[in-house]
Amino acid sequence: MNLQFVLMQLFNGLILGSLYVLLALGLSIIFGMLGIINFAHGAFFMLGAYAAYTITSYVIPNFWLALISVPVLMAIFGAFCEMLLFRRLYDLPPLYIMLLTFGLMLVLQDAVRLLFGSMGVPFGTPKSLTGMINLGFMYYPSYRIFLIAVTSLTAAAVWLFLTRTRLGCIIRAGTDNPRMLQALGINISKTMTLVVGMGTGLAGLAGVLAAPIQNVRPLMGMDLLVDCFVVVVIGGMGSLGGSVVGGLIVGQIIAIGVMVWPPMANTLIYLFMAAFLLIRPRGLFGREAFHE
Amino acid sequence: MLELEDVHSHYGGSHILKGITFRVEKGQVATLLGRNGAGKTTTLRTIMGLVPVTKGFIKFSGEDITNKKPYRIARMGVGYVPEERAVFPSLSVYENLTLPMTKGQSGLWSIDKVYSFFPILKTRGLHRGSQLSGGEQQMLVIARILTMNVRLIILDEPTEGLAPMLVREIAQIVQELKKEGISMLVVEQNSRFAEEVADHHFIIYNGRIVYSGSNSEFKTDERIKSQYLGV
Numbered sequence: 001m002n003l004q005f006v007l008m009q010l011f012n013g014l015i016l017g018s019l020y021v022l023l024a025l026g027l028s029i030i031f032g033m034l035g036i037i038n039f040a041h042g043a044f045f046m047l048g049a050y051a052a053y054t055i056t057s058y059v060i061p062n063f064w065l066a067l068i069s070v071p072v073l074m075a076i077f078g079a080f081c082e083m084l085l086f087r088r089l090y091d092l093p094p095l096y097i098m099l100l101t102f103g104l105m106l107v108l109q110d111a112v113r114l115l116f117g118s119m120g121v122p123f124g125t126p127k128s129l130t131g132m133i134n135l136g137f138m139y140y141p142s143y144r145i146f147l148i149a150v151t152s153l154t155a156a157a158v159w160l161f162l163t164r165t166r167l168g169c170i171i172r173a174g175t176d177n178p179r180m181l182q183a184l185g186i187n188i189s190k191t192m193t194l195v196v197g198m199g200t201g202l203a204g205l206a207g208v209l210a211a212p213i214q215n216v217r218p219l220m221g222m223d224l225l226v227d228c229f230v231v232v233v234i235g236g237m238g239s240l241g242g243s244v245v246g247g248l249i250v251g252q253i254i255a256i257g258v259m260v261w262p263p264m265a266n267t268l269i270y271l272f273m274a275a276f277l278l279i280r281p282r283g284l285f286g287r288e289a290f291h292e
Numbered sequence: 293m294l295e296l297e298d299v300h301s302h303y304g305g306s307h308i309l310k311g312i313t314f315r316v317e318k319g320q321v322a323t324l325l326g327r328n329g330a331g332k333t334t335t336l337r338t339i340m341g342l343v344p345v346t347k348g349f350i351k352f353s354g355e356d357i358t359n360k361k362p363y364r365i366a367r368m369g370v371g372y373v374p375e376e377r378a379v380f381p382s383l384s385v386y387e388n389l390t391l392p393m394t395k396g397q398s399g400l401w402s403i404d405k406v407y408s409f410f411p412i413l414k415t416r417g418l419h420r421g422s423q424l425s426g427g428e429q430q431m432l433v434i435a436r437i438l439t440m441n442v443r444l445i446i447l448d449e450p451t452e453g454l455a456p457m458l459v460r461e462i463a464q465i466v467q468e469l470k471k472e473g474i475s476m477l478v479v480e481q482n483s484r485f486a487e488e489v490a491d492h493h494f495i496i497y498n499g500r501i502v503y504s505g506s507n508s509e510f511k512t513d514e515r516i517k518s519q520y521l522g523v
Contacts, residue, residue: 169390172383173387173391176381180380182363183362183372183374184437184440185363186393187363
């Protein structure tokens with residue numbers, strides 16, 4: 001095992017971590033605001049990849065167009081899901097709405113399977129981003145460098161939005177205590193639509209970005225979603241900073257696992273999570289009083 | 293200012309309010325007293341629209357607010373401070389203060405005026421809500437609703453868990469806000485605090501109002517206190 005290989009793996013961990021960050025941020029704001037775990041989040045990610053495939057194969061073969069339009073389309077799709085489905089169940093115990101998202105996941109997966117088959121579809125790297133970049137100490141695929149750049153910029157933009165704008169302030173307050181917001185004159189039903197839309201848009205973006213490097217298949221979101229639960233638990237439920245740090249940590253654990261003992265790579269994150277929770281039950285940045 | 297007429301409401305399948313009728317006059321501080329489980333908090337939550345009214349009606353400054361959405365009731369000028377205080381821990385003190393939705397007549401309670409009322413909050417402006425002491429949290433949540441230009445403040449046990457010195461400070465704040473023309477409805481367990489700040493008292497027992505009296509009447513009525521409050 002030489003240094004080149006180790007560095008390469010750490011970069012691959014960063015790629016995986018970046019995708020986790022995009023997904024976990026969405027999961028976290030939805031969890032905070034609606035108080036539910038969105039099981040459909042992985043399906044939203046998968047749908048983003050298929051939307052990109054549809055656009056580049058049947059509409060206009062241009063990756064850049066897909067990169068910009070898919071997150072917007074997915075955000076609109078998510079907002080509709082909130083308005084037409086989730087909203088009807090807010091007055092019931094949270095279990096019902098989680099069951100709904102679970103059902104939504106199955107429906108979306110099977111719908112895609114019906115339309116595109118269960119084998120998956122080919123998705124090439126965009127032409128302008130094929131090839132390698134010389135980083136000085138190693139060569140690395142330029143598309144992957146691009147992916148890291150886009151996710152970093154997106155995460156930074158989301159961060160600025162959440163910390164510097166009034167709407168972001170409302171969303172952060174909502175992850176603390178959504179009911180209290182109403183008593184302060186804030187119409188939270190609009191905020192909830194926005195939050196689900198935003199989270200779904202981020203999942204869609206992750207889907208487009210992942211399409212050229214992962215197999216685009218109906219179940220591609222499943223594995224990633226389960227890993228994302230680990231990310232959110234390690235980062236601290238409902239903590240946005242925790243989603244970012246947790247995502248990067250889990251990405252690296254898998255990358256290191258692949259180097260040391262590949263069959264154990266995925267199991268390693270659960271072991272890490274279990275050990276971590278023994279030391280710090282509320283996760284990295286989670287608050288103690290969050291789960292009463 | 294606030295008028296409840298035969299208000300009924302249910303919570304978690306049981307009938308909690310069984311016909312509540314009372315009025316809080318403009319500029320008045322009224323307390324709602326009663327033992328645990330009598331329905332005090334449910335009354336406040338029902339006024340705020342957080343628990344649905346199943347019968348009867350609620351009026352605020354002449355307008356029917358029965359079963360309106362909580363955010364609409366808040367925007368009309370009703371400020372609610374729940375028992376758990378509900379400071380947003382991940383927001384700074386300043387963000388907590390500027391969060392409420394103001395509608396119309398803005399500037400009545402500018403952030404500067406709020407800070408001059410609560411100088412401690414100014415020095416803590418950039419701290420997170422989670423870093424405040426219990427007393428500071430109580431001041432923050434009261435200050436926060438002032439920026440909504442409230443006309444009626446609903447306080448749920450504002451003195452709970454506070455040291456005697458802070459209780460006195462909260463009492464002073466209540467008096468000063470009254471001078472500003474704000475009406476208040478306060479749920480209290482601490483009847484000494486209630487006697488110090490209020491003009492009028494109501495006692496709720498088993499979902500009904502069983503006593504209504506001015507502060508001077510209430511102070512001397514030992515019988516009613518021992519019967520319903522166990523003082």
